[in-house]
Amino acid sequence: MRNNKFITFEGIDGAGKSTHIAFVSKYLQDRGIDLVSSREPGGTQLGEKLRELVLHETMHLETEALLMFASRREHIAQVIAPALARGAWVISDRFTDASFAYQGGGRGMDLAKLDALEQWVHPHLQPDLTLLFDVPLDVARARLDATRTLDKFEQEKTDFFAATRNEYLRRAAQFPQRFRLVDATRTIAEIEVEITGILDDLLAQR
Numbered sequence: 001m002r003n004n005k006f007i008t009f010e011g012i013d014g015a016g017k018s019t020h021i022a023f024v025s026k027y028l029q030d031r032g033i034d035l036v037s038s039r040e041p042g043g044t045q046l047g048e049k050l051r052e053l054v055l056h057e058t059m060h061l062e063t064e065a066l067l068m069f070a071s072r073r074e075h076i077a078q079v080i081a082p083a084l085a086r087g088a089w090v091i092s093d094r095f096t097d098a099s100f101a102y103q104g105g106g107r108g109m110d111l112a113k114l115d116a117l118e119q120w121v122h123p124h125l126q127p128d129l130t131l132l133f134d135v136p137l138d139v140a141r142a143r144l145d146a147t148r149t150l151d152k153f154e155q156e157k158t159d160f161f162a163a164t165r166n167e168y169l170r171r172a173a174q175f176p177q178r179f180r181l182v183d184a185t186r187t188i189a190e191i192e193v194e195i196t197g198i199l200d201d202l203l204a205q206r
């Protein structure tokens with residue numbers, strides 16, 4: 001078993017994922033961890049081009065799912081697998097749970113098709129830890145509205161995010177060994193204390 005870890009960050013838009021990724025990166029690097037930090041969709045040159053398309057163009061639901069997995073295939077081949085193979089830790093801002101939550105939950109795509117794509121693209125790779133930042137929709141919406149111009153997904157309605165959040169919570173219950181559900185309604189400082197505890201446990205396993 002490898003000692004280096006693959007950590008993914010998930011949650012509906014506005015939950016605070018990006019804020020905590022910055023904290024985690026610094027925390028791990030300060031402790032001497034060789035860290036590769038990346039994101040999906042994106043993470044490679046081709047993946048970033050796919051990201052532009054998928055976040056801004058209207059398309060068939062299955063095209064959207066296929067592009068997410070195309071970006072992921074490239075990301076695993078070029079970034080995640082080589083980094084893990086050389087012993088680095090990898091953190092990714094979203095991974096396959098996001099496809100289940102957004103394309104499956106939010107848009108209602110058949111989960112069996114997403115299972116098939118997952119089996120195709122990464123039959124053996126799973127995150128060691130998935131931090132799921134969970135907030136009610138009104139909290140996430142208020143945080144988004146206060147900060148930025150919204151992309152295609154962020155402009156979706158309440159029902160979409162309710163279904164997205166539910167699918168995330170269903171996945172967290174289905175895979176309790178790798179998911180940690182983080183109550184992201186608390187202050188950033190309180191959340192950092194919880195994350196620190198989780199990371200210290202991982203670091204102690206080395």
Ligand SMILES: Nc1ncnc2c1ncn2[C@@H]1O[C@H](COP(=O)(O)OP(=O)(O)O)[C@@H](O)[C@H]1O
Nearest residue numbers: 013014015016017018019143147184186187188
């Ligand atoms: N726990 C929190 N309490 C209050 N504001 C927060 C909290 N977490 C994040 N924010 C703020 O909410 C906004 C969205 O956070 P961000 O990390 O970009 O979310 P995400 O990456 O999940 O979409 C930012 O302005 C951020 O500073």
Ligand SMILES: Cc1cn([C@H]2C[C@H](O)[C@@H](COP(=O)(O)OP(=O)(O)O)O2)c(=O)[nH]c1=O
Nearest residue numbers: 013040041068094095098099102103153154
């Ligand atoms: C990885 C992935 C992301 N997404 C969506 C979720 C987000 O709304 C969007 C981009 O994610 P994200 O990078 O979290 O957006 P931002 O940088 O604006 O916080 O892509 C999917 O719908 N399916 C996927 O498989």
